[in-house]
Amino acid sequence: MQHQPTGSRPIRGNRGGNGCIAWIVITNEVMPMLEFDQALAPPPAAAQRAGERPQTTRAEAEAAVRTLIRWAGDDPAREGLLATPARVVRAYEEWFAGYRQNPAGLLSRTFGEVAGYDEVVILRDIPLQSTCEHHMAAIRGVVHVAYQPRQRVVGISKLARLVEAFGRRLQIQERLTAEIADTLAQALQPRGVAVIVQASHECLSSRGVRLHDVSMQTRRLLGEFTQEPRRREILATLAG
Numbered sequence: 754m755q756h757q758p759t760g761s762r763p764i765r766g767n768r769g770g771n772g773c774i775a776w777i778v779i780t781n782e783v784m785p786m787l788e789f790d791q792a793l794a795p796p797p798a799a800a801q802r803a804g805e806r807p808q809t810t811r812a813e814a815e816a817a818v819r820t821l822i823r824w825a826g827d828d829p830a831r832e833g834l835l836a837t838p839a840r841v842v843r844a845y846e847e848w849f850a851g852y853r854q855n856p857a858g859l860l861s862r863t864f865g866e867v868a869g870y871d872e873v874v875i876l877r878d879i880p881l882q883s884t885c886e887h888h889m890a891a892i893r894g895v896v897h898v899a900y901q902p903r904q905r906v907v908g909i910s911k912l913a914r915l916v917e918a919f920g921r922r923l924q925i926q927e928r929l930t931a932e933i934a935d936t937l938a939q940a941l942q943p944r945g946v947a948v949i950v951q952a953s954h955e956c957l958s959s960r961g962v963r964l965h966d967v968s969m970q971t972r973r974l975l976g977e978f979t980q981e982p983r984r985r986e987i988l989a990t991l992a993g
């Protein structure tokens with residue numbers, strides 16, 4: 754399924770042990786509200802793979818929103834809420850646009866004419882907007898991506914698209930981090946890949962323990978970036 758260039762070795766990541774590490778960082782930093790490209794969202798039915806998941810109509814989705822409004826304690830028939838189900842369903846098309854994207858396909862076009870460039874490529878502060886799969890609450894933060902090319906590079910906008918394609922799904926931060934790193938490794942077969950995700954979770958701040966000003970960091974290092982001293986160097990660089 755994934756693009757596998759010939760003539761290069763697959764990257765060997767530290768996946769089983771500490772390849773992806775998560776910990777909580779208390780910070781006073783307030784994550785900014787992040788906006789993504791609005792020009793998304795073809796009709797969801799068009800991209801749903803037939804036979805894999807039952808098709809849901811827009812009317813059914815809007816009825817489900819009316820049910821949740823009633824469950825919350827309000828009247829979906831009152832004037833202010835009449836158009837809300839339609840708006841929520843349109844918002845879902847944007848928040849979950851990742852299901853209609855093929856992340857590996859985004860990286861299928863790579864460039865080999867790099868004049869021997871073999872140093873690390875870093876894209877920092879890629880905006881992340883995702884949704885926690887346990888509470889369907891917002892996850893917002895940033896992603897830092899670094900890779901050291903072996904022969905091929907990818908357009909930098911594609912790195913942001915990759916984050917978007919995995920972010921705009923129901924996610925947990927650990928898996929999101931791993932998916933971004935693994936897809937990049939498979940597409941480019943680079944010497945090393947590092948992905949750091951720093952994000953705040955609305956389900957942590959608005960409910961339950963109600964922890965504000967808490968962010969979570971996850972990271973995944975693959976290939977040469979798992980070995981010292983490269984590991985320490987790349988982490989220091991990405992920490993900025």
Ligand SMILES: [Zn+2]
Nearest residue numbers: 885887888956
């Ligand atoms: Zn959650």
